[in-house]
Amino acid sequence: MAKIDVSHVGSLPRTQEVVDFIFAREQEQPYDEAAFDAAMAKAVSDTVRKQVDAGVTIVSDGETSKISYATYVKDRYTGFSGDSPRNAPADLKLYPSFLKRIAESGGTPKYARPMCTGEVRSKGQGELEKDIANLKAAMAEHGAERGFMNAASPGVISLFLQNDFYETRAAYLEALADAMKAEYETIVASGLDLQLDCPDLALSRHMLFTDLSDEEFIKIAASHVEALNHALQNIDPAKVRIHICWGNYEGPHVCDISMDKVFTTLMEARARYILFETSNPRHAHEWTVFRDRKAEIPDDKILVPGVVDTTTNFVEHPEVVAQRLERFVPIVGTDRVIAGSDCGFGTFAGFGAVDPDIAYAKLGALAEGAAIAAARA
Template sequence: MPDRILTTHVGSLPRSREVTDLIFAQERGEFIEPADFDRVIGEAVDACVARQVESGVDLVSDGEMSKISYATYIKDRITGFDGDSPRTPPADLEAFPSFLERQARGGGTPTYRRPRCVGEIHPRTLAPLDEDVAHLKHAIAAHKPNGAFMNAASPGVIALFQPNDFYPTQDAYLEALAEAMRPEYEAIVAAGFILQLDSPDLGLGRHMMYKDRSEPEYLQLIERHVDVLNHALRNVPGDRVRMHVCWGNYEGPHHCDVEMGTILPVLMKAKPQGLLFETANPRHQHDWTYFRDMLSVVPEDRVLIPGVIDSTTNFIEHPQVVALRIQQFADIVGRERVQAGTDCGFSTFAGYGAVDPEIVYAKLATLAEGAAIASERMWKAA
């Protein structure tokens, strides 16, 4: 039982120029000496874990240093993917084409390859994961955080960004993805880390993948995403898994975002006991009211990890604001079932991040300060 509010974040953190150049060279198919890649990534993981601990983060990650993005990295770990996919903007940006064009001109749209499913999907290799695990374990031994998690793509988010050209139905595609990703999920937990499943398909999917569907159809479709995810987690205890849901880690109108209250009953059917979600985003600052008003659908073992700092602006939130956001959720489910998180990752794609790297760690420090204020208030009151 925790004696204070623990702090964490969604996963990705700023990568150095050396790391970014190396990842993109690898993406282009250039030969990279394996020992050089291992050394650069290992040093980067060590440095980012050290900075997380210094900033007051309790549950740290490897910053996703070795990955070009949180969803497309899977092409190197499972078979069946090749080529590229056309970009489909989310519905909110389509509604404001001048803003969409400005984002593209200003570098607000990251460029990287999104391969399509063109063949049968099977596990290819766990070697890259083994390297990630080794780097994070080494950094943990050196810097001794309170705990650690490692990210993995959910079947639904893989399908969101990497269309299916091979399987006869979307259900068959999702099932193949779930079974191919299962060894990675199980290996992360076996290594002693919390497994974080990145599942923006359950939120962002409404105004991207399923923007032409009715709301009932959409809910039925994402319930299927949850079903296959649960099947992939059949050998993993729910208390060793958390799930991140968001509406897109970008500055934009977000007026097409599906309401948290609409999807909350479906989210609560997922096996992971931890749920990370956006609340610092201005479009979702009211979402705490859904948890209050729909508490009956939230299982008593769920841990809520609201994003109490934003990941798309360079504002450093005031710690008192952070504390108030934490307390809103603690008042609903109890202080023992709340952790303090971030809205999304700070470097969702290698070489791309809206927040200055130094400000990222300043924001994490204010996250820790706000959690300490909230902890003192709540435990003192008790």
């Protein structure tokens, strides 16, 4: 019988103990490093167990030790200090009463976003190696055969940690690619798959580059992929996943660039697995882009559509999940479709719209729906 693997974008809800440790470190408060490490190891074990219990077949560490999927690099690389300007997405600016409401309700995460103010260099792979060890130990303990680990792309780092040191944006991207290269290679050398988080290929259109035309932005996105591919030059694309999104927040999303416009750029990334949103109400219709441009999808690409949402507490019916997956099966075949989520459930430590228990219920529905779609394939 056909099988459809089940995965997700990577970040999962963190326990309060983990959040407290992360923010103690973030705010440079004293904390017990041995207790920190023990808490992370236990939390990763619990996170992997919950994924396996839910039916996830390609697991992650939930990004447990990271403050966020992009800004964690400030703790592992030199060259960052001060604070970067905050840019509200353009769609939220169009609806100021809604923007005010979510800001006043605590609906926006608060964490440091320093500028790049010096040369970007790795402080060593020690923190990464702890993350890898925790994930591999948890996989062995709970019988998970396949895992992946997230890493920030050069482009998304440049989005959230803006440049105030390198002469040009291109030079900053090149420096980031050179610096991140060892992190990417270390993850793959460990036996895990590497996932690159690349919302810069879509989200940054309405967050940072609002003054450009779509065509001008596509050139920016292409330069981001070029930098990423440079960093991946020694890695087998079969071990690489890339995730694109328009922002993991509930909002109007009326300024989102279309998948059709970023499609070619996305396909040029040195990554076999393409993770993208299809539950988001502004992008659910865009499965037709993959249908209509099937000839442009390289034969080695595997599609990982997001078939559960990560911004609401609705638990999708497994039949809805199955129907969403079944849109993609005729395009590339059952063996080239993996069930995924739109984005992460714990993108920022201590912040998430979805209740932790409901997040795992959604993953359970994801697995059930994948089984239904596979049985009907």
